[in-house]
Amino acid sequence: MSGTQTDIPFYMPVGNECRLFELAFRHKLPLLLKGPTGCGKTRFVAHMAARMGRPLHTVSCHDDLTAADLTGRYLLKGGDTIWADGPLTQAVRTGGMCYLDEVVEARKDVTVVLHPLTDDRRILPLDRTGELLDAPDEFMLIVSYNPGYQNVLKQLKPSTRQRFVAIEFDFPPADIERKVVATESGLPEEQVVSLVMLAQKLRAMKGHDLEEGVSTRLLVYCATLINAGLPVREAVQAAMIEPLTDDFDVKKGLDELVVAVFG
Ligand SMILES: Nc1ncnc2c1ncn2[C@@H]1O[C@H](COP(=O)(O)OP(=O)(O)OP(=O)(O)O)[C@@H](O)[C@H]1O
Ligand SMILES: [Mg+2]
Numbered sequence: 001m002s003g004t005q006t007d008i009p010f011y012m013p014v015g016n017e018c019r020l021f022e023l024a025f026r027h028k029l030p031l032l033l034k035g036p037t038g039c040g041k042t043r044f045v046a047h048m049a050a051r052m053g054r055p056l057h058t059v060s061c062h063d064d065l066t067a068a069d070l071t072g073r074y075l076l077k078g079g080d081t082i083w084a085d086g087p088l089t090q091a092v093r094t095g096g097m098c099y100l101d102e103v104v105e106a107r108k109d110v111t112v113v114l115h116p117l118t119d120d121r122r123i124l125p126l127d128r129t130g131e132l133l134d135a136p137d138e139f140m141l142i143v144s145y146n147p148g149y150q151n152v153l154k155q156l157k158p159s160t161r162q163r164f165v166a167i168e169f170d171f172p173p174a175d176i177e178r179k180v181v182a183t184e185s186g187l188p189e190e191q192v193v194s195l196v197m198l199a200q201k202l203r204a205m206k207g208h209d210l211e212e213g214v215s216t217r218l219l220v221y222c223a224t225l226i227n228a229g230l231p232v233r234e235a236v237q238a239a240m241i242e243p244l245t246d247d248f249d250v251k252k253g254l255d256e257l258v259v260a261v262f263g
Pocket of ligand 1: 043
């Protein structure tokens with residue numbers, strides 16, 4: 001292990017995810033993380049990459065992202081054309097970790113690149129340069145997505161998803177979430193208790209009036225605002241209610257929950 005404790009981004013484990021990640025890394029298995037927005041997936045990967053002492057190449061996938069964005073392309077530089085590695089190729093060459101966030105958003109040709117890397121071949125063919133890269137033992141591919149709001153067309157094909165060991169993430173249980181929010185925001189834990197209680201009530205409305213429950217990320221924002229001196233009710237409105245919905249009636253319903261918790 002390299003790096004000191006302070007180099008390692010803070011992550012509080014919820015279950016066996018750290019052990020699973022470490023085993024996947026040691027045994028060269030690719031990893032898929034799924035879970036709602038703002039529940040700690042990205043932070044977990046940053047934490048584990050630092051713990052394993054590997055450089056991390058993160059790519060936020062979007063619907064224009066092509067295989068060449070990951071592998072690399074020829075660029076014109078002063079009259080010459082030079083090859084520039086993309087983040088996936090860099091990770092393969094240097095034995096790093098490559099994290100593809102929201103992988104279901106990427107274009108179809110991306111899966112063609114991922115398949116030979118995520119079975120026992122562990123190779124990355126670069127058609128444009130004619131190279132065939134063997135991934136070193138330290139290379140690891142991690143992908144994540146949010147199964148909630150994707151439309152049906154944007155699911156991973158079984159032949160892709162069955163190449164990964166998968167971990168399901170969710171919002172942490174209240175005792176852990178209180179510690180996470182207090183640590184991240186600096187707000188004393190006693191003052192975080194009612195915010196977490198409100199979050200749990202808001203999450204219970206998912207699927208009824210709300211598309212997604214309030215995230216741990218928003219709780220951290222809210223606690224940060226309170227710690228900076230904003231009155232609690234204003235912080236709750238700005239960080240835990242407004243980001244969730246634009247619907248006037250739904251907001252009124254949420255306000256009732258706020259009153260029930262804060263009086
Ligand atoms: N277990 C945890 N330990 C430490 N911090 C956490 C934990 N869970 C959530 N957080 C906090 O929540 C914030 C949001 O988490 P993160 O960015 O990892 O979410 P995500 O799951 O990647 O969301 P998205 O799907 O939107 O990318 C982090 O910046 C961190 O402050
Ligand atoms: Mg993320």
